[in-house]
Amino acid sequence: MKTRLAIGSVVGVALVVGVLWAQAPNPAQAVAPAGGSQNADTQKAKGKGGGKGRARITGPTPRTADGHPDLVGMWNGGGPVGDLMQGQTEKEAPLSQTGKLEMAKRQSKDDPEANCLPTGVPRQAPYPWRIVTDPTHIYMLFEGNIHSFRQIFMDGRKHPADPDPSWYGHSIGSWDGDTLVVDTVGYNDKFWFDFKGHPHSEQLHTIERWTRKDLGTMENRVTIDDPVMYTKKFDVTYTANLRQNDELMEYICQENQQDAQHLQGAAGLP
Amino acid sequence: MKPRALSSGVVCVTVWCLLGLPSPAQIPVGGRFPDPPKSDTPSRPAPRLADGHPDLGNGRGSWNPRIIENIAGVGPGAPARTPVEHVVDVPFQPWAKKYYEEQLASLSKNDPEGLCLPPGIPRMLATPFPFQIFQQPDRVIFLFEGGTHIFRTIFTDGRPHSKDPNPSFLGESIGHWEGDTLVVDAIGFNDESWLDQDGHPHTDALHVIERYTRTDEITLHYEATIDDPKAYTKSWSTGYTIPWQPGAELLEYICQENNKDTPHLVGK
Numbered sequence: 145m146k147t148r149l150a151i152g153s154v155v156g157v158a159l160v161v162g163v164l165w166a167q168a169p170n171p172a173q174a175v176a177p178a179g180g181s182q183n184a185d186t187q188k189a190k191g192k193g194g195g196k197g198r199a200r201i202t203g204p205t206p207r208t209a210d211g212h213p214d215l216v217g218m219w220n221g222g223g224p225v226g227d228l229m230q231g232q233t234e235k236e237a238p239l240s241q242t243g244k245l246e247m248a249k250r251q252s253k254d255d256p257e258a259n260c261l262p263t264g265v266p267r268q269a270p271y272p273w274r275i276v277t278d279p280t281h282i283y284m285l286f287e288g289n290i291h292s293f294r295q296i297f298m299d300g301r302k303h304p305a306d307p308d309p310s311w312y313g314h315s316i317g318s319w320d321g322d323t324l325v326v327d328t329v330g331y332n333d334k335f336w337f338d339f340k341g342h343p344h345s346e347q348l349h350t351i352e353r354w355t356r357k358d359l360g361t362m363e364n365r366v367t368i369d370d371p372v373m374y375t376k377k378f379d380v381t382y383t384a385n386l387r388q389n390d391e392l393m394e395y396i397c398q399e400n401q402q403d404a405q406h407l408q409g410a411a412g413l414p
Numbered sequence: 415m416k417p418r419a420l421s422s423g424v425v426c427v428t429v430w431c432l433l434g435l436p437s438p439a440q441i442p443v444g445g446r447f448p449d450p451p452k453s454d455t456p457s458r459p460a461p462r463l464a465d466g467h468p469d470l471g472n473g474r475g476s477w478n479p480r481i482i483e484n485i486a487g488v489g490p491g492a493p494a495r496t497p498v499e500h501v502v503d504v505p506f507q508p509w510a511k512k513y514y515e516e517q518l519a520s521l522s523k524n525d526p527e528g529l530c531l532p533p534g535i536p537r538m539l540a541t542p543f544p545f546q547i548f549q550q551p552d553r554v555i556f557l558f559e560g561g562t563h564i565f566r567t568i569f570t571d572g573r574p575h576s577k578d579p580n581p582s583f584l585g586e587s588i589g590h591w592e593g594d595t596l597v598v599d600a601i602g603f604n605d606e607s608w609l610d611q612d613g614h615p616h617t618d619a620l621h622v623i624e625r626y627t628r629t630d631e632i633t634l635h636y637e638a639t640i641d642d643p644k645a646y647t648k649s650w651s652t653g654y655t656i657p658w659q660p661g662a663e664l665l666e667y668i669c670q671e672n673n674k675d676t677p678h679l680v681g682k
Contacts, residue, residue, distance in 0.1 A: 260670050276555055278548055281473050283557065285565045292563045295664065310666040334671075392567070394582035398530050398670050399606070 201360025201386050205322070208277075213322050213356040215275045215282070218392065222354075222364045222384030223268035226413050228337040232380050243343055243373035250341035250411035256334055258404045260397035262311035263289045264335030265328060265350050266366045266380070271395060272387055282317055282324070287392040296326055303329050309346055311335055326352040341411030345372035360386040445478040445542035446559070447659045450632055460594070460628035463549060468594050468628045470554070476544035476662035477634055484612040485540065485638070485652035489518065491612075499653040510615050510645040517613025523681035526607050530669035532583035533561045534607025535600055535622050536638035536652065544662055547626075554589055554596065560667035568598050575601055581618050583607055598624040609640065617644035632658040 206214040224230060229237055239247065257263050263286075271288030282296040296315040307314040307330030314330035331348045351367040362384040369377040461469040471477060483491040487501035506514065517524065527533045533541050543560030552571040558564055568589040579586040579602030586602035603620040625637040634656040641649040 262668060276548065276550060278472055278550075281548075283548075283555075283565075285555070285567075290563070290668070290670070291565070292668075293557055293565045295557075308665070311668060312666060393580065394584060396532060396562075396583060399583075 201388060203359035205356045205358055212319055213324075214277075215324065215354065215356055215362065216277055218272050218274045218387040218390055219362060219384040220272050220387055221268060222273075222362060222382050223263075223266040223366075224338045224380070224382065225268055225270050226339045228267075228340070228342040228380060231382075234378065237342055237368075238375045238378055239342075240371075240373055240375050246343040246373065247341050247411070250336070250343070252339070252407040252409055252411050253404055255336055255339065255341070255404075255407070255411060257289070257336065258407055260290055260401055262292055262335060264311050264331065264337075265294075265313065266352060266364065266368075266382070267335065267337050268382075272390070272392060274392055285392060288395045288397070290397050291395050303327075309333070313348075313350075320353070322355060324352075324354040326350075326354065328352070336411070339411065339413055343373045344368075344370045347372050362386070445480055446544055447476075447478045447657075447662060449478075449480075449657050450659075457630035457632045460630055467549065467591055467596075470547040470549060470596065470626065470628055470634070471658075472548050473546060475658055475660040476546050476559075476664060477656045478544050478659045478662065479539055479542060479656045480654075481542045481611075482540035482654060483610060485536065485610045485614065486650075487652075489612040497654055502650050502652065504614065505647040505650060507645055507647060513615045514613050517608070520681035521679075522611055522613055523679040525611060525613070525679065527561060527611070528675050528679050530562060530673055531606065532564055534583050534603065534609070534616075535585055535587075536624065536636075536640075537561070537607065537610055538566070538584070539624075539636055539638075539656065540610060540654075543667060544659065544664060546664060557664060559664040560669065562669055563667050568596075575599070581605075585620070585622070592625075594627060596626040598622075598626070600624065615645055616640070616642045619644040629655075632660075634658065 208214045229235055252258070257267070257269060263269050269286065269288035271286065273287060273289075274285045276283040276285060280297070280299040282298055284294040284296070286292055286294070294312040294315065296317040298317045300318075301316060303314050303316060309332040310330060311332060311334070313328040315326050315328040317324055317326045319325070328350045329348075331344065331346060333344060333346045333348075335344075336342065337344065347370055349369040351369075353365040354362060355365075356362045363381060364384060365379055365381045367377055367379050368374065463469045463472075480497055482496055482498060483489060484496045485498060486504045487493065487496045487498040489496065492501075527537070527541065532538070538545070538556075538558055538561060541561035543558065545556055545558045548555045548557070552569065554568040554570055556566040556568070558566070564584075566584050566587065568587040570589045573588065575586055575588055581604035582602060583604060583606065585600040587598050587600040589596055589598045591597070600622045601620070603616065603618060605615075605617045607616070608614060609616055619642050621641040623639040623641070625635075627635040629635050635653070636656055637651060637653040639649055639651040640646065
C-alpha cells in the first residue's frame with residue numbers, strides 16, 4: 145500500500161501543510177524535491193524534510209492539435225491556501241468595511257474547508273488536482289477539496305441570467321492567445337478564500353487567467369471583483385507546478401473527520 | 415433560481431425512501447430526470463467516436479440512473495423500486511446474511527450514503543443522480559452529480575492493477591473494450607460502503623467486474639458481477655439499464671452541506 149503524507153480523511157494534515165506552504169517561498173521559485181506528494185515537497189522546499197531535491201520540470205509548453213496550450217495533467221497549487229495575499233505585491237486586500245467586519249468575526253472552526261465543504265475559487269486545498277479536457281468542457285478534478293470536480297464550459301455559452309448560487313459558481317472559458325480565461329459568477333457566499341477567512345459575497349465575480357508558461361509551470365492570475373466585501377477589483381497571482389507520473393488518490397474528507405473539533409481561535413494562520 | 419425536485423444539500427432521497435413510505439407503486443423509480451417517454455419508434459443506434467468505440471456520452475447529455483434499492487431484486491421495495499433484470503438468490507456467507515437482515519430490519523438507518531460517504535461500486539450507478547462519462551486517450555472518467563459530487567477514474571492505458579492498492583470507496587479500476595462493451599475490473603475497495611440501499615455488505619476482498627454497453631442512443635446497459643468470497647460463497651451479478659437524458663448537465667450537489675438526513679434516520 146502506498147502512503148502519502150496527506151492521508152485522506154484527516155484535514156489536520158491539510159492545515160499543517162497549508163501553513164508550511166503559505167510560508168514557503170513562491171512555489172514557482174521553490175525547487176520541488178522528489179517526494180510522495182506536494183506536501184512532502186513543500187516541507188522539503190522549506191528545508192525541513194531533507195532529502196535530495198528534484199529540479200523543477202522545464203521544457204516547451206505542450207500544445208493540442210488546434211494549437212492551444214495543452215493544460216492536461218496533474219498539478220499542485222495554483223491558488224491560495226493559508227493567505228490570499230501570500231506572495232502578492234500588495235500585502236493587504238482592499239477590504240471594505242463590511243469585509244473587515246466579516247473577516248474579523250471568523251473563527252477557525254467554522255472554516256468550510258475544515259468542515260469538508262468545497263474550497264470554492266480561487267482557493268486550493270493542499271492536494272494535487274488534475275485538468276481534463278474535451279471539446280466542450282474543461283474539468284478540474286480535485287484529490288482533496290472533498291474529492292470533487294469543477295466544470296468549465298468551453299462551448300461559447302453565456303452565463304445564465306440567474307444561476308443557482310454554488311461553491312464553484314458558473315464558469316465559462318475562452319482562449320485569449322495562449323491564456324485560458326475562465327469567467328465565473330453565481331457563487332454562494334459560504335466558502336473562504338483562505339485560512340485567514342478573506343470573505344466574499346454572492347456578488348463575487350472572478351476572472352482566472354491560466355497560462356502554461358512551460359512544461360512544468362502554469363500561472364493563474366485572478367481578478368477578484370466583489371463590490372460588497374472589497375473596495376475595488378484586485379488581482380492575485382499563483383503558480384501551479386506539474387506533477388508527472390503520478391495519479392490522484394481518493395481523499396474523502398468526511399470519512400472519520402477529526403479536524404474541526406480541534407480548531408480553536410480566530411481564523412488565521414495556525 | 416431554478417427549483418428542482420432534489421434540493422442539494424439534503425439527502426432527501428434517502429429520507430423519502432425510508433420515511434415517506436407511500437406505496438411503491440406511487441413512487442417514480444426515475445432519477446433526477448423522468449424516464450424518456452415510451453415510444454414505438456426504435457431508438458437510433460449508439461453514436462460512435464472517431465476511434466470506432468461507442469460514444470458513452472462525453473458531455474452531450476447525462477446518464478440518469480434510477481433508484482435501485484436492492485440489486486438482488488428483492489426486499490421491501492421490490493419489484494417497483496428494484497428495476498433489475500433478474501432476481502438473485504444471494505449466496506450469502508452466514509455473517510453477511512445476518513448483517514443484511516439487520517439493515518433491512520432497521521430500515522437502513524446506518525446507511526453510509528446517509529452520512530454523505532461515497533456509495534461505492536456498483537451503487538454509484540444506482541443512486542438517483544445523473545452522471546457523465548468522458549472518454550480520454552488513456553482513461554475513462556465518470557463525473558457524478560450526487561451520492562457525493564465526486565469523480566471516478568478508469569485507466570484504459572493497459573496498466574495492470576497495483577499489487578496492494580489503497581483501500582478506497584471507489585476502488586482501483588482498470589478498463590478495456592470487448593467489442594462495443596467497456597469492461598471494468600475494480601479491486602482495492604474498503605469495506606465502508608454498501609452494495610445497495612437495503613444493505614448488502616461487502617468486504618475489502620470485493621472484486622467487481624462491470625460491463626457498460628450503450629445498446630442504443632438512449633440506453634446504457636449495466637452489469638456488475640460481485641465477487642467477494644469473504645461475504646458471499648460464490649460470485650453473483652446484477653444488471654439493469656440506465657436511460658440517457660440528452661443535453662442534461664450536472665448540477666452541484668454537496669451532500670455534506672447542511673445535511674439534515676442523519677438525525678431523521680431512526681429505523682423502527
